[in-house]
Amino acid sequence: MRRWLDGADAPLDWAGPDVTADEWFFITTLYGQRTRDQQRSLIRHDFPRFVHEAGRDVRNLTPELTRSWVLHQATGWKTLSVLVRDCVGGHCFPIDSRVRKELERHRLPSGTEAERLLVSLSLALGRNPRQVARMFYEAGGVGGDFSV
Numbered sequence: 001m002r003r004w005l006d007g008a009d010a011p012l013d014w015a016g017p018d019v020t021a022d023e024w025f026f027i028t029t030l031y032g033q034r035t036r037d038q039q040r041s042l043i044r045h046d047f048p049r050f051v052h053e054a055g056r057d058v059r060n061l062t063p064e065l066t067r068s069w070v071l072h073q074a075t076g077w078k079t080l081s082v083l084v085r086d087c088v089g090g091h092c093f094p095i096d097s098r099v100r101k102e103l104e105r106h107r108l109p110s111g112t113e114a115e116r117l118l119v120s121l122s123l124a125l126g127r128n129p130r131q132v133a134r135m136f137y138e139a140g141g142v143g144g145d146f147s148v
Contacts (some may be wrong), residue, residue: 001027004036005043012044022058026050028082029072081115085130093118093129099136112146 001019005012005027014024027043034042046069054060078094085092093115095103103110109117122129 005040005047007040007046012047015056020056022056023050025058025082026061043109054061091129093122093133096131096137099133102136102139 002011002014019027027047041115050056050061053065078096081092081094084090085094093099095110095112095115095118100110103114108114118132119129122132126131
């Protein structure tokens with residue numbers, strides 16, 4: 001992730017040799033419905049503000065502090081699923097608009113209740129739900145297909 005975000009640009013101001021849980025959560029809430037290049041640009045734009053204005057602590061992100069930031073309105077079930085998946089290491093299947101589109105295309109449930117079903121099915125197939133979710137995400141973004 002650091003290589004991707006830093007790219008050929010100057011390295012971002014990381015807290016240490018590893019990405020902290022707060023840095024990871026902040027970055028993963030900025031993914032949204034943008035291309036990878038757009039996501040990278042947005043994260044690189046807002047990460048320094050997270051470091052300097054929020055002190056690298058997500059608990060300091062208040063509506064007053066972030067009012068002028070270009071953040072997505074990261075609220076709801078998907079944000080919680082990303083936190084559980086990426087920071088806690090739990091089995092989750094975050095359903096964003098791209099994944100929802102692909103689920104609907106295959107006439108599969110796509111509401112928040114679908115996450116439990118998709119995690120259960122992935123585990124029953126002996127697959128990591130994260131990998132299966134990535135297949136749906138990638139298929140939904142480029143009009144491709146997937147095979148579990």
